Amino acid sequence: MEIRHLQTFQIVVEEQNLIQAAMRLNYSQPTVTKHLQHLEEEIGLPLFEKVDNRKKLTKTGEILYEHAKNILNELYTLQKKVKENKGEKQIIRVCGLDDYCDRFFLPQIVHFQKKNKNVLLEVYSVNSSDDTLKKVIHNEADFGIISGRPLPSDISYHCIDYDDLVLFASSELANDPSKKEEYLTKFPVLLDHRAPFIKFEVLKKGAQFPNAIHCDSDEGIKSAVLNQPYLGIIATGRIKKEIASETVTILETYSSNVPIKLIALTKNLSNPIFQDFYSLVSKASGS
Template identity: 30%
Template sequence: MDFRKLKTFQAVAENLNLTKAAEQLGYSQPAITLQLQALESELGVSLITRVGKKTYLTASGRVVKSYIDQAFSILDEMEHELKKMQQPYGLLTIAAPELYCNQFLSIGIHSFIAENPQVKLQLFSCDSNEAMKKVAANEADLAIIAGPCRSPLMESQPLGKEDFVLVTTKELFEEHSLEELLTKYPFITYKSGSNLQLMVNECLDDVGFAPSSYIECISDETIKRTVLHHTGVALLGSALVEEELNKGTLIELHRFPEQIETSMVVLKSRAEENNIRTFSGIVRRIWANMGGMGERA
């Protein structure tokens, strides 16, 4: 069946006016009429009828139009998917914890947009667990996470590592012994079940530290701010507290051998999509250029 005749009928069915359909398609009106007649002959049904000066679809015409609309919609989807494989374009959605959004992804996004201006970027700020859930549900195209990714459906690309550091404020450290800090003040940490909380528990078990009270927070930035208000002690990535440690506003109580690994995760079934592959390449390049990324940016 000739797609040109189907497209002609679709234009006529939408305009219900042969002259307008001819102008839309760049054909002459007699050519439009001949193509309609040929399609009607091929299908063995009448597709349009005229009452006075008005054109109407027949019952058969309405059925044919509904299927033609579906067919061209599917073809449009096919073209859309093929374009995604040829060059970056459209929407790219990234999910990542607040730290990455604020300090690192702004650089990656700037570079990506500069090289691929036809792509629109959307950024979700959320914890690592939520970021992985968004990727799994196709609500995000890729995610930057802290800690392990154990999903067999996802491909994980390591970016860098950093130490875990137990910290408190200078004021609390000077006023209390280490034992008092660990027993009288709350341990400020990630919410139960989060990606990093599992690693935190392993570190605490290694040194036999069992906090008597907890404060759970949604992000490491929130944990740091809570510590800075002299609330207690926390176990955080060294990159997050490096500036405060250098200034002396936070004091390192203990540095653990376990390290936080930062990774970029995507669904294995989507890893070769052009938007994802291109952005992934830029992320790895920028991360490597920022000192080998032994720490989070």
């Protein structure tokens, strides 16, 4: 059983879509399909079944998925420890929205590297908190910063700030909150239907949007609202500068004090270097 086949299987299960999994793995779709076929041939049982015209994991697939996650996590830990033992520089990978990286990671990285010259830090920008969480869960990043997401039990977190979840518009397009209903009939609303805080704080509380368009990129929502005739739902941390300059108008606040969390896999914090970095960013927030 090849490690790359297990990696492909895990990503396909997480993405629930062959095309998206192929893009993330940088494979062609036929390659992804071939990896899954190899696994099924080796195991001798199907990993997926069709239920109501949708592919779902079989019982065998569920068992393999749980073990594949553990195997791949242990492999990553082993590779990291071997590198440390060889005297290679340790790497800390962090990720989050541009704004979160600028506000929380970059100011502390300067101080951290002065005290830890043998540690390399890599900063990756992502499009959404969901992408950040996926990267941390899959060991593609060591630390992440997310907004208002429920977390699995193997993730440690520290609340470092708070955001508000709002409906906003370019002030040139719509600058009177009392006309919100009128604006909603005129302009489409960009929002991430799959984001838990939007599901529970907006949609399940009865908010109605005549024309809602799913967009899973906070940067995409911000850019479209600033440059095109759209409204958008976003956390205020993403548009602080625009709020201060009155470039945008807040039409409605759905939820106040949404927690912004620094996250990491709990088992990775047994590494003293990782724990030091986690503590530094946590304490710097003052939360």
